[in-house]
Amino acid sequence: METEVKKAQGTMVSAENPDITAPADWQPVIMGILCNWCSYAGSDLTGTSRIQYPPNIRIIRVPCSSRVDPWFIIKSLQTAADGVLISGCHPGDCHYISGNYYARRRFLVTKKLLNFIGYHENRVQFSWVSAAEGPKFAKVVAKVTEDIKQLGPLHRYKKENF
Amino acid sequence: MDHSKQIQEIASRLFAENKIDYFVGYRQNSFDDTQVPFLITDPAEIPKLVFTERSVFNLSNYLKPDHTKRKRVGLVVKGCDSRALNLMLTESQVKRENVYIIGICCEGVLNEKGEKAQNCVECVMPDPVVYDEILGTASGKREYIVNADIKELAQKALTERADYFENIFENCIRCNACRHSCPLCYCAKCCIDQETSTLYHGANTSSAGMHALMTWSLHLAGRCVDCRNCEKACPSHLPLHLLHKQNEMVIYENFQQHLAGMEKDDRGAFYKYSLSDPDDFIL
Numbered sequence: 253m254e255t256e257v258k259k260a261q262g263t264m265v266s267a268e269n270p271d272i273t274a275p276a277d278w279q280p281v282i283m284g285i286l287c288n289w290c291s292y293a294g295s296d297l298t299g300t301s302r303i304q305y306p307p308n309i310r311i312i313r314v315p316c317s318s319r320v321d322p323w324f325i326i327k328s329l330q331t332a333a334d335g336v337l338i339s340g341c342h343p344g345d346c347h348y349i350s351g352n353y354y355a356r357r358r359f360l361v362t363k364k365l366l367n368f369i370g371y372h373e374n375r376v377q378f379s380w381v382s383a384a385e386g387p388k389f390a391k392v393v394a395k396v397t398e399d400i401k402q403l404g405p406l407h408r409y410k411k412e413n414f
Numbered sequence: 415m416d417h418s419k420q421i422q423e424i425a426s427r428l429f430a431e432n433k434i435d436y437f438v439g440y441r442q443n444s445f446d447d448t449q450v451p452f453l454i455t456d457p458a459e460i461p462k463l464v465f466t467e468r469s470v471f472n473l474s475n476y477l478k479p480d481h482t483k484r485k486r487v488g489l490v491v492k493g494c495d496s497r498a499l500n501l502m503l504t505e506s507q508v509k510r511e512n513v514y515i516i517g518i519c520c521e522g523v524l525n526e527k528g529e530k531a532q533n534c535v536e537c538v539m540p541d542p543v544v545y546d547e548i549l550g551t552a553s554g555k556r557e558y559i560v561n562a563d564i565k566e567l568a569q570k571a572l573t574e575r576a577d578y579f580e581n582i583f584e585n586c587i588r589c590n591a592c593r594h595s596c597p598l599c600y601c602a603k604c605c606i607d608q609e610t611s612t613l614y615h616g617a618n619t620s621s622a623g624m625h626a627l628m629t630w631s632l633h634l635a636g637r638c639v640d641c642r643n644c645e646k647a648c649p650s651h652l653p654l655h656l657l658h659k660q661n662e663m664v665i666y667e668n669f670q671q672h673l674a675g676m677e678k679d680d681r682g683a684f685y686k687y688s689l690s691d692p693d694d695f696i697l
């Protein structure tokens with residue numbers, strides 16, 4: 253009965269759990285994990301160029317995209333985030349020469365495994381953004397935010413649920 | 415596949431020549447026909463050693479504890495166990511000169527129901543890849559088969575899969591037996607345990623189970639050899655192979671048909687890269 257009431261009020265339905273809904277003005281929280289040398293500088297450029305992008309993203313700076321342990325992604329999804337965006341240097345541009353090639357392998361496996369256990373594939377996304385690509389960063393964040401808004405709130409496995 | 419006699423002979427020879435301090439094998443359980451791992455230092459206990467298709471456990475795991483780490487150990491390995499041992503050697507967890515390896519050309523072991531175990535039906539390498547002495551006749555590498563359970567689950571809808579796995583994660587009691595029974599899980603401190611809240615720590619919620627098992631399986635991706643020691647140890651009988659086999663399949667299909675522990679000095683799929691790795695999922 254209670255869920256029915258909630259459904260009537262809410263318009264956002266979680267892609268993973270149809271019982272979970274949120275009000276129409278619900279805003280997702282997106283964890284952004286950015287490489288210091290490219291994407292973080294890229295996001296800085298977006299700001300200094302006065303390009304607007306959705307404020308849903310919370311940015312964490314890491315030294316390299318290969319610093320991202322799949323654990324970070326799982327932990328983000330488990331604690332607060334409705335989605336995760338990880339961004340690093342384009343292939344061949346890594347500050348540490350090959351970090352992003354290693355990262356790329358891990359990301360593919362993580363993405364497939366998350367999808368296998370029942371997360372929509374758009375929950376966790378990856379991008380290559382260089383330090384000169386301010387407008388691209390804004391576009392990527394806008395796309396990811398839009399994708400995750402479509403998916404609704406991520407309720408399953410959220411830590412506060414017990 | 416009864417190699418009990420040969421193993422007993424080798425063990426007594428090794429003790430007589432003072433080549434080993436410990437021998438790790440299997441012994442019959444006293445109450446039914448299953449077997450348990452058996453660690454001996456006394457040659458008088460050698461007649462209790464057995465090896466049949468009931469010898470299911472991965473004995474490489476017994477090279478992890480402190481008391482065997484710096485000692486010379488003789489042990490029995492099947493195909494999958496030897497792949498795990500190969501990785502342990504590559505990752506400097508075991509000194510090659512400290513182990514005397516009796517490799518068995520495996521014909522498959524039985525599960526609790528008495529049928530051939532699923533990982534043995536799908537086994538890619540039943541022969542030992544690292545050994546000092548080999549028993550049985552080698553049958554060579556086989557073709558990779560995608561796990562039957564994964565194929566079945568992949569057909570289901572996203573929400574159905576989510577429900578299925580939530581049920582699995584909820585039933586994990588966070589006893590960490592899977593971690594302790596895996597020969598490739600040897601970190602002294604595990605990142606899964608870094609939770610600060612004591613209330614949350616060890617709680618058996620689906621959230622804690624998801625966090626622990628997903629992190630664990632991703633840290634073993636590209637290294638897991640599908641020996642299923644973890645699954646045999648799990649008191650909740652959770653199908654842990656689903657996570658590992660899914661990763662193994664993605665790695666096999668995308669990264670030059672990589673299989674863990676097959677070659678000497680191969681550290682696993684995540685320790686190398688290729689310029690042509692799939693990239694189309696990245697924006």
Ligand code: SF4
Pocket residue numbers: 492493494495520521522523531533534535537538539540541640641
């Ligand atoms: S997985 Fe292969 S090597 Fe391991 S017990 Fe089964 S048949 Fe033997």
Ligand code: SF4
Pocket residue numbers: 498595596597598599634637638639640641642643644645658
């Ligand atoms: S994770 Fe399980 S199946 Fe894989 S190597 Fe460890 S014990 Fe064996």
Ligand code: SF4
Pocket residue numbers: 585586587588589590591592593627647648649650651652654
């Ligand atoms: S052995 Fe089973 S119950 Fe124990 S922590 Fe591992 S999955 Fe959970």
